[in-house]
Amino acid sequence: MPSVTNGRLIYVAQPSGFQEPGVHTLYVEEQIDLDNVPLHGGVLIKTLVLSSDPYLRVRMRDPSIPSLFPAFHIGLPYVILLDRRTESDDTMEQPGDYVYSYLTFENYSVYPGPEDLQHVLKFIRKLDKHPDLPFSIYVGALGMPGETAYAGWNAYAAEKAKTSKTLFVSSAAGAVGMFLIEYVKCTAPHLKIIACAGYPEKVQMLKEAGVDVAFNYKTEDTAKVLAEHGPIDICWDHVSGPILDAALANMEYFGIIVRVGTSSSYNTAKSSVQNMGLVVDKSLSMFGLIVGFGEVMKKAAETHIEDATKLILAAKIKSRETRYRGLQEAGRALADIHRGLCTGKPVIIVAEE
């Protein structure tokens, strides 16, 4: 085989606000000779599908700011390797295996050298793809976002849900929120679900998923909606800031707040929370979580693929996608998610098998 084009998305500048493709990320091409690329005992990975997720914005920061998620480095490919994960399965995959991991935004990635490889392999798991499901679902409902919702709910909220009446999901039309809503409809159907999004077509999608009270937080007053339809027993929050304040003001005593993201501060200045006194006044509990991080979340995730595959095949959990074609579109996929422009999980289809 002669050399082929290897497209890559390079991180070229740190955004101060919203990222722009061509400004903060750049698509470039190199040539790669797949037959003769030196592997030095490592592996060559061909990328089929990549994922755009809100948390990636956290990695486009000043590298001197510490975080669980290592910062990207200017000039290197957009790498989504998590160096704090401590997966224990070091099983070497075989040539031809499908794998799921946090790797680079490239058509072809080479991970050379046994020493480096041991590190990289910590984050690779073999993918047993179901024949009736597309690869892209493995970065959505069967990937990180689905696992976040599934494990987070079962670890922190499922028990409380048994004696609860009302669930509020903020910024609910993302991949995590949609999985959560449909999963809750299956496993805790007695709950009244209140959920918000920022665009009319997303509000419509929430209604179609079975949300009882769906509203647009940009055109309606969140606190007022929650006051009318609450109080809230369980709040599942992706936003923090003013939305969390509105939720806090409308929590029921002994309510719980599961916090999965802080999107209000991803692209703008740090957003403050005013109503934190109510955590004490109402005896609330609050749980921050990150998928795959810590024993509680890992244990709760063990049954995710099996359970969720069944629900997806039964069409009880639906996979809604905004598809981007090729690495040329990857920068836009990464940017759009922060502008609220993706209705459904943004996936980048890099190659067919």
Add this chain to the structure above:
Amino acid sequence: MPSVTNGRLIYVAQPSGFQEPGVHTLYVEEQIDLDNVPLHGGVLIKTLVLSSDPYLRVRMRDPSIPSLFPAFHIGLPYVILLDRRTESDDTMEQPGDYVYSYLTFENYSVYPGPEDLQHVLKFIRKLDKHPDLPFSIYVGALGMPGETAYAGWNAYAAEKAKTSKTLFVSSAAGAVGMFLIEYVKCTAPHLKIIACAGYPEKVQMLKEAGVDVAFNYKTEDTAKVLAEHGPIDICWDHVSGPILDAALANMEYFGIIVRVGTSSSYNTAKSSVQNMGLVVDKSLSMFGLIVGFGEVMKKAAETHIEDATKLILAAKIKSRETRYRGLQEAGRALADIHRGLCTGKPVIIVAEE
């Protein structure tokens, strides 16, 4: 017996900032004929000891603002009856019994009428006073503050403490904080304790109680001290606002924050919290609690009196008091606690037996 003086503390004006005796509370006297006061089937209670606690400030608010703690009403005696508590023991006490409750700031209180009485009695429990201990300890280490620390720690922190290294206690020199520190020294002596207070004599008191790193948060930078001596596995917070922000910045991953008060907002404008994103980033858990409120706190409190009495008699938990004499001093006791002027639990000795 002829009529005797019945002193009372009346709540006369709603403070916007710090309360002042003579301005917001007023000491007044009436006469009461103890032999002939009409009881209508109710009870006459003679007050021996009253307690000044920080949370009482929350009750001196605009009554239109909802809270677990009912607002005081202008012109009525300073009443510390909690109408959301649901103690189930309705046993009628006998004449001569000692009782512990949330009642009025008066020398003599009459609770007339069977209907009212049933309500009031929910909050009264018979006090089995230990012969070697003073009454005042039953509003401190053996009362509400001690129960807050004991039950809160055992309900939310004791299990986590087993695998933790460092505890931070904010505004630690109050009755809750001092009990907590000495209790932790007994039950989790492996923990390194960092604690702060706002006056040198209180910092000294913390050191004498065995705190490893005691500092004055008014003269030292809390975040800097915590960065040097942390990270923190367990934060026990009475303050919220900037102190909570400093703690959040220095929490260890998977740390827990137990929140027992929000004193930074009791007398001043609502204080915001900036670092709430770190709850997600570090997978933190946060628990707000109120003593006696909810099954978790009630269950954890069941062994408080028995366990704490032993530790007090063994001098492992010490009762430090600032004593005020007579109801004439009650207004000052209520005000001083918010100015940080009480070193040790403020108690108002109203009468000898």
